[in-house]
Amino acid sequence: MKGILKIAFKLLVNDKGKYAALLVGITFAVFLMVQMTSIFSGILIKSSSTVINLGADMWVMDPAVNNVASSIPLPDYVLDAVRSIEGVNYAVPLYSGAALVKLRNGIFQPVTILGLDDNSLFGRPELIAGKIEDIYAENAFIVVQDAEVRKLGHPTVGTEFELNDHRGVIVGIAKVGASGLFGLPTLYTTYSKAIQYIPSPRFTISYILVEPKTPEAVTHIESEVRRLGYLALTKDEFMEKIANFYKYQTGLGTNILIMTAVSFLVGLSISGQTFYTFILENLEKFGALKAMGAKGRELIYMILFQAMFTALVGYGLGVGLCVLIIVLAKIRVPEYSAAVTFTTLAFAFVMVLIIAAISSYIGIRKVLKIEPFDIFRG
Template sequence: MTGPLTPMLTALLGRLPIGWLQLVHNKGRLAAALSGVAFANVLIFMQLGFLGALVESIRLPYTVLNGDILVSASDANTLFDGSPLPRNRLYQALGVEGVASATGFYYGRIDWKQPDGTIRTMDLFGVDPTGAPFRDPLLAAQVESLALPDTALMDSLTRNVPAGLYAGIAAGEPYRFETRGRELTVTGTFEIGGGFSADGYLVVSDQTFLRLFPARLPGAPNYVLVRLAPGAERGAVLAGLRAALPASDSAVWTLDEAAARDQRFQTTQKPVGVVFGFGVVIGVLVGVIIVYQVLSTDVADHIREYATFKAMGYPQRFFLGIVFEEAFILALFGFVPGVLVALGLYAAVAAGTGLPIFMPAARPVLVFLGTLVMCALSGAIATRRLARANPAELF
């Protein structure tokens, strides 16, 4: 009736697995409970997946930059929202000991209207084609072609682009489109991937950027990308740059620090990051409520049996052991379908949106441990009535 798990649990627990037997006695209730735990797990996994995709999409553009240190405006919280820097900061940076080179780049955002009328939002790098601004091999090999006016490179992971567009570009057929009153010619591709604020990336020369944004001043890039001389100590160069550049309009960070600050700001200050964080909390609360309802109902159904045990002198930890046994079983058997469904949803979301959503190895472990805590907490709450009751009052 109860399958091979009963003797296995008996050997493991050193007693009859009362919790397991009570759960399988009512298979309908067990199925509903496992479905509830699996649903809570899927909800938590999806919120963590979206939060992870947000964090990863923020990091990706920093990974293609060929530099060790990034100088930004002091008010810059993300790549997109920083004020322009005076170009003089670039020359001041070059005067710091240990700096091998410094190049400025511009950052903006444009709308790309496709033939079907849909709009794609593209984040735009404006770079000096001779300044070796990218470490990504695919970008670095093509950046010199941007010296031609109104030439661009396009992110091949941009969401929802016309079918065959990238294949045509790879075959030597440039793609042309109009934006901000100018026609851009896309001659090559690279890979970064879209995020939550933009569908993908474009790279143009600094001169093309300024033609697209005529209100921007040529002497005011958004960022200065600094590369260290061989053998230079990064900490010393950071200190030198911070001493040389006025803190009133400039901030100096390593690329990793800049990416981490961007991630922290967008996950704690921007609505989308806060919403995903609250989603995780809601998933946990849903799981606690579902498991509590199941376990409290089970305790109520067997209250007379528990009263008999209590009258015989069994301590409260015995009853907690039974309920925690049920909680562990619900956590384990509810987690497995939850993680499998989440993996399928991750793949579907990644294919449909292009977001970098995936399952890190540590996430299932953390969610499972959280599920155990969630179920144990529910079990502890469910046994409160039994702990306070007089055995004589339970009959």
């Protein structure tokens, strides 16, 4: 078997032009599939950035909420009711909303404001400059150091701005795990200052962040909140709800799916046709091997080896090219949304295996029909 596979390898790489054509087809398909799914993964991660960065185990919200940016204010009594539920360790309010700030140069810039609970500051980001205690000062805000901070003029500690005729001062610079999706800089402050500085409706609690006493208490908390007429979700459930919104309730998921399917069909057509041409041009060699005693099973192994070897090399080249493009794009455009995940790589790998299997099937059918007599007679 080792000798048969060695012959198969030499047949495959002997004609460098045709081997390169095979690799180009699969590499291009993998590149497009990984690129499309990576962009989608990056968008989904950014869409859940607030959930990821705050790190709350459970979120209480209005049942009509479908993504973190479209919060529906909750009545104040819901917070007290949630705190009284058995199994709740603590529950704190969160303000999440958009505002328009005026910079020192006179430019207006939309921002996302997150108001943390005054007593606990639960969900506070990790500071890289300034002290967290300064957030209690008058007009104090903390800015997130991410790809969008440049829109605020790269502020430093002490930078001033104007928010609804209120003076604002940057007292800290923070880093977070994920930047936002909609290209808005993020400012943290206390809950009381957020509702004071930003015009709000009668109710001001965007979400209630809950810490259960034990993992077993989650189910009970969810059912009790449901009895109140509201929805309690774990961190993972909320992120899944957000992802489903962008997948199925917007055109984003459909467009990505179509582009991925087109990428698969392009790769399949190019690699399948090229591999079939490769088999046709090497029929004499396969016929000679059959005449020398090679069994049909061994010829099948040869073709499977050739297809799988080409697919795996093309897969590696396609992933490497995609990662290189993403890295270069993020250097030039920091807010570029793309993330290569294990799910993305696994999906592309399965698609490559399907391409290899179909290409092998086409070649195997042709080789098994060949008769040595026909080869030598020609």
